[in-house]
Amino acid sequence: xxxxxxxxxxxxxxxxxxxRALGDPKVKSVVICGQNGIFCGGADIKExxxxxxGPPLVPMIHAIEAANKPVVAAIEGSALxxxxxxxxxxxxxxxxxxARLGLPEVSLGLLPAAGGTQRLPRLIGVPAALDLITTGxxxxxAEALQLGVxxxxxEHSTVDAAVKFALSVAxxxxxxxxxxxxxxxxxxxxxxxxxxxxxxxxQNARGAIAPVACVQxxxxxxxxxxxxxxxxxxxxxxxxxxxxQARALQYCFFxxxxxxxxxxxxxxRWDTSKPRxxxxxxxxxxxxxxxxxAVALAQTGLSVVAVETQEKQxxxxxxxxxGMLERGAKRRGLTPAALHKxxxxxxxxAVADVDLVIEAVFEDMALKKKVFQQLSAVCKPGTFLCxxxxxxxxxxxxxxxxxPELVVGMHFFAPAHVMKLLEVVYGPQSSPQAVATAMQxxxxxxxxxxxVGNCRGFVGNRMLKxxxxxxxxxxxxxxxxxxVDRALEEFGxxxxxxxxxxxSGLDVGWxxxxxxxxxxxxxxxxxxxxxxxxxxYSPLGDLLCEQGRFGQKTGRGWYQYxxxxxxxARSDPWFHSFLEEYRARHGLVARRIDHQExxxxxxxxxxxxxxRILEDGIAAGPEDIDIIYVFGYGWPRHRGGPMFYAGMVGLxxxxxxxxxxxxxxxxxxxxxxxxxxxxxxxxxxxxVHRWREVIKKLHSQL
Ligand SMILES: CC(C)(COP(=O)(O)OP(=O)(O)OC[C@H]1O[C@@H](n2cnc3c(N)ncnc32)[C@H](O)[C@@H]1OP(=O)(O)O)[C@@H](O)C(=O)NCCC(=O)NCCSC(=O)/C=C/CCCCCCCCCCCCC(=O)O
Numbered sequence: 001x002x003x004x005x006x007x008x009x010x011x012x013x014x015x016x017x018x019x020r021a022l023g024d025p026k027v028k029s030v031v032i033c034g035q036n037g038i039f040c041g042g043a044d045i046k047e048x049x050x051x052x053x054g055p056p057l058v059p060m061i062h063a064i065e066a067a068n069k070p071v072v073a074a075i076e077g078s079a080l081x082x083x084x085x086x087x088x089x090x091x092x093x094x095x096x097x098x099a100r101l102g103l104p105e106v107s108l109g110l111l112p113a114a115g116g117t118q119r120l121p122r123l124i125g126v127p128a129a130l131d132l133i134t135t136g137x138x139x140x141x142a143e144a145l146q147l148g149v150x151x152x153x154x155e156h157s158t159v160d161a162a163v164k165f166a167l168s169v170a171x172x173x174x175x176x177x178x179x180x181x182x183x184x185x186x187x188x189x190x191x192x193x194x195x196x197x198x199x200x201x202x203q204n205a206r207g208a209i210a211p212v213a214c215v216q217x218x219x220x221x222x223x224x225x226x227x228x229x230x231x232x233x234x235x236x237x238x239x240x241x242x243x244x245q246a247r248a249l250q251y252c253f254f255x256x257x258x259x260x261x262x263x264x265x266x267x268x269r270w271d272t273s274k275p276r277x278x279x280x281x282x283x284x285x286x287x288x289x290x291x292x293x294a295v296a297l298a299q300t301g302l303s304v305v306a307v308e309t310q311e312k313q314x315x316x317x318x319x320x321x322x323g324m325l326e327r328g329a330k331r332r333g334l335t336p337a338a339l340h341k342x343x344x345x346x347x348x349x350a351v352a353d354v355d356l357v358i359e360a361v362f363e364d365m366a367l368k369k370k371v372f373q374q375l376s377a378v379c380k381p382g383t384f385l386c387x388x389x390x391x392x393x394x395x396x397x398x399x400x401x402x403x404p405e406l407v408v409g410m411h412f413f414a415p416a417h418v419m420k421l422l423e424v425v426y427g428p429q430s431s432p433q434a435v436a437t438a439m440q441x442x443x444x445x446x447x448x449x450x451x452v453g454n455c456r457g458f459v460g461n462r463m464l465k466x467x468x469x470x471x472x473x474x475x476x477x478x479x480x481x482x483x484v485d486r487a488l489e490e491f492g493x494x495x496x497x498x499x500x501x502x503x504s505g506l507d508v509g510w511x512x513x514x515x516x517x518x519x520x521x522x523x524x525x526x527x528x529x530x531x532x533x534x535x536x537y538s539p540l541g542d543l544l545c546e547q548g549r550f551g552q553k554t555g556r557g558w559y560q561y562x563x564x565x566x567x568x569a570r571s572d573p574w575f576h577s578f579l580e581e582y583r584a585r586h587g588l589v590a591r592r593i594d595h596q597e598x599x600x601x602x603x604x605x606x607x608x609x610x611x612r613i614l615e616d617g618i619a620a621g622p623e624d625i626d627i628i629y630v631f632g633y634g635w636p637r638h639r640g641g642p643m644f645y646a647g648m649v650g651l652x653x654x655x656x657x658x659x660x661x662x663x664x665x666x667x668x669x670x671x672x673x674x675x676x677x678x679x680x681x682x683x684x685x686x687x688v689h690r691w692r693e694v695i696k697k698l699h700s701q702l
Contacts (some may be wrong), residue, residue, distance in 0.1 A: 007044045008054025014086075015055045015063070022067055029166035030067070032090060033074035033159050034083075039099070042081025045108060045250050048241070057082050057114040058230070061089035065178050070169045074162035075099045075150065080138065084149075085114040088123065091177035093150040094165060095141040096158040101149060102138035106210045108253060109246030109638060113237035115180070117217035118229040122182040124148045126222055130197050134214045180226045194219050206492040208638040210240055210249075244648055248640030251688070252630060255623035255641070262424075262439060262451035265617045268432035275436035276384075282307060282351040284371055285361035286317035289388055292416025293358055295324045298338035299417070300444045305351050306344050314346050324417060348374050351383075356441065358410055360388040368392065369400050376401035384434050386410040391457045391512070395427035405431040408438050411458060412447075413632045421632030422447040427454045448631050453618040460628045462613065463642070466605035466670035468509070471497040472538035473668070474598060475579060476530075478590035481558040482571055487598035492636025497602065498558035499569050500634075501541075502551035506558075510545040530586060536667040540582065600657050605670045607646045608658055608677065614643075614695055615676040621692050644688050651677065651685040 014032070021027045034040055043057065064071050064086070073079070073087035075095040080102050087093050087101075095101065103112040103120070111117055112133060121129035124147045132139070144150045154161035175181070187193050194215065201211035213236040220232035240246055263269045279302065283294045286308035294306045298321075306321070308314040322339055329336035343350070348371075351357055357379065359371050368387060375385050385407045387397050398404035409425025422442040426435050435451055442449035452459045471484050485496025495503065513519050518532055519542045530537055544557065551557035552565060559569035583590055610625045619625050626641020639645045646654050655673050662671040680686065680694055 007047060008052070011055045011057065011060055015060050018064060018067070018071070022069060027069065028170035029070040029072065031072045031074050031159065031162045031166050032064075032086070033162065034076060036077075038077030039073065039075040039079040040083025040086060041078050042083045042104070045253060048250065049247075057085065061086055061114055062180075065089040065091075065180060067091075068174065070166055070172065070174060070177070072162045072166045072169075074158045075101065075141075076158045078138075081105055081112065081116075082114050085112055085116040085119070088116065088119040088179055091174055092152075092165065092169065094152045094154055094158055094162045095144060095150040097141050097153050097155050099141045099144075099158075100138040101141070101144045102136060103133050104136035104138065106134060106136040106214050107249060109208070109210045109243060109249035110240050111210060111214045111217050111233065111237055113233055115230060115233070117214065117233050118221045118226055119179040120149075121218050121221040122184045122226075123179050125185045126187055126193065126218060129221075130193075130215065130218050133218060134197065134201050134211045184222045186222055190222065194222075206494065206636050206638075207490070208492075208636070209243065209245055210638075213237075213240055245638040248638050248644060248648070251640050251644050252626070252637050255627050255644075256448060258621070258623045259448065259450045259627045260439070260443070262435065262449075263620050264426055264432065264435065264451070265453070266428075268435070270436065270439070273432035273436040275440040276355070276382075276433060278302065278355045278384075278437065278441055280305070280354045281441070282354040282357045284348065284351070284357060284359045284375070286313060286321075287360065287362065288414060289412060289416050290360035291317050291321050291324065292414065292418070293360055293388060293412055294321055294342060295328070295338075295417040296412075296445045296447075297358075298325060298341040299328065299446075300441075301338070302341065302444075304342045305354055306342055307346070307348055307350055308344070309346050309348070311346060314344060318344050328417070348378055351375070352378055353380055354383060356384040356386065356437065358386045358388055360412075363389060363392065365392055365396070368397055372397045372400040372407075376403070382406070384408070384437055386438060388412050388416075391461050393456075394425050394454045395429070398427050398429055404429040406434055408434045409454070409458070410438055410442070411460075419632065420446070420448050421460075421628060422449045423458050423460060423628065423632075424449050424451045425454050425458050426451060448627060450624050450628050451620075452624065452628075453616070455613075455616065455618050459610075459613055459619050459625055460632050462618075463606045463609045463625070463629075464633070466609050467602050468497055468501070469538070469668075469670060470601040470605045471598075472540050473536065473665070474593055474601060475540060476538055476583065476586075476588055477593060479593040479598065480576065480579070483593065483595075484598050484602070487595035488602065490595065491599055491603075492639055494634045502557035502559055502561075502569060503567075505551050505553060506541055506545050507550045509541055513542065531667070534667065535669060536665065540579075543578075543582070601661060601671075603642065603645070604654055604658050604661070607642045607654060608670065608672075608674055610642050610646075611676045611680075612674045614691070615674060615698065617699060621695075622688050643691075647685075647688045651681045655681050 021030045071090045072092040073090040075087060076099055078100050079087050081104055084101050084103055103116050105112045117133060128147050141153045145153050197215050201215055205211045217233045217236050220229045261270050281297050281302050282305040283290050284307045286306055294304055297304045308317055325336045325338050357375055361367055361371055385401060387409050389409060390411055394409040398407035401407055408430050411423035411425060413419035413421050424435060424438045439449045456462060474484055481498035485498050488496040548554055549556040552561055555561045555564040560572035613619050622643035625643050629635035629641050630637050635641055655677055658671055658673040665671055683694055
């Protein structure tokens, strides 16, 4: 018999068919398999928010385990979540060598509540079960066999192997095959093990509650009889099931898939735009970003030409790239085949025959323009020209080439071979095929690509500006870097804004502000003004840069470090007295600022800009913004991304607080609520998946 398990109808099908098989004397044993080469991806997540109908999973799995005929799971493709829990209820499990198994519920804000937290530790022991359940990681069949999750691995037809096996065990007793009857192997260092596990998940979870509940449920398996453990599993699941975190995480699951279905304001879409194959690619400029991009490209199996015009930099890059590839291969237990995929040159002519180029030279418009002019002359017709820029005008670069339709931005995040986010930036002239090709290449590189329109800073960095600006203003008004960072880290960011600024370098923003004509010269000696063109401006960052305080790399920034390059930020008395003097000089009286104000000022200013981005059509929907923030900017996934979070807080509340702060700071335009937010509130604050309708209406009226 073949089944898939996903929805109410599928569960009903399994219950009915198993019942029939068990009642039929001609049937000696049962094999459960999936359809189309997939055993089961688990429960239908969309069902969770609805009135769940059909037979529940737990009694269904109990009935299978209690069967008096052997039931064998034939696992092909994936056995995930409820799918693996179903397999654990079977008496035997045979997996195809390419199958992947796991209990990913924790990543959806849940725990494996169909007996997974009770059966898995009984089967493979507490430490291994804790690892799989609290991380949600998928394991390959070989590892599953080694752990004892499956009994056999098949190289060819799993179903045939399972049927043959099922017949061979047809008459064998089943008592020793029912996992729920096993004692849970109890390690001698029980307390230390669970304390350690709890400490680890709390540290990594950044406020997420599901990993903590997973540890508690496994602890119940180790300390209580099976049925009592099941009660505890259910109780913990009930708390998680209706939590905002579960909603946020499940939203992220679908949002991540939604962003691959991109569209452009001109109507071009993912399903009508065919990407062109890329066999050979080039990277121009082998600084930090270029090296990471070359590694990520080579790891996809593409031939890569890496160009760096400065000989010394080229030699250093060659060594660094080889090291990165070797370490990457070692981590994955592979030989570094990608090493031979890269050829190096100091001559741009070497890219003449490639299908796609990613320019990653220094962030300087004049330099990038020159490179694009050269590329346009050198490359074969039809080569896609991509720029890795974090903010510069992609259209302007496109205008330097003979074929602007072949130009898109590919904004990678550092380190480029590690970070998952890729902003694919299209201009008015970019062809749908160029966007489709960059999106497909990103996917091959293991990135989550989000297609966005061209504007200063695109989506991610554009929204960062009001966020950082508010943090500076809060310092002027009475906060400290420590207070602001603590509030943001407790919210769930891995790093607060000031620790992040120290890490990435204060000079980066300084250079941009100088380019924008915002930095007054000789700041430290005089009394810099706090207004620029009628807008409030804080010169605090500029003043630190004037003192050579660029952050971690100089050992001083918003914090102090033991030595340049050191990573442990310590409070800096110098900075605190500097801040006091600064306030005194400007007649600013420090007031008490609490965490709530920090979060509202920083996050609502950022969210407000997100609404402007939607209004301007730079991002197609709130999911695009949320995925950019979750994958590229450390926004805690269990809070769903900034736009989802705004919906959770309540759009009316966000609007009211922005109005309040804008009234208090009328010279800060970023705090002025944008019209899309007002419109959404006026139309009854629809849930986030309905915002696109309101945005469409707004655009049609413009
Ligand atoms: C590996 C995959 C399965 C496949 O990957 P891939 O081939 O790359 O394809 P994708 O692009 O990812 O997906 C294709 C489309 O399928 C959609 N999809 C995938 N999986 C699901 C799913 N599980 N549900 C719904 N939809 C799914 C996906 O969105 C794509 O759609 P589209 O084409 O974009 O439209 C990969 O997809 C994958 O990893 N999937 C997720 C696997 C997973 O996480 N599984 C676990 C699910 S949770 C689970 O199984 C839980 C089981 C136990 C339930 C116990 C219930 C007890 C309830 C108790 C409640 C008590 C509450 C009391 C409350 C009260 O008191 O009131």
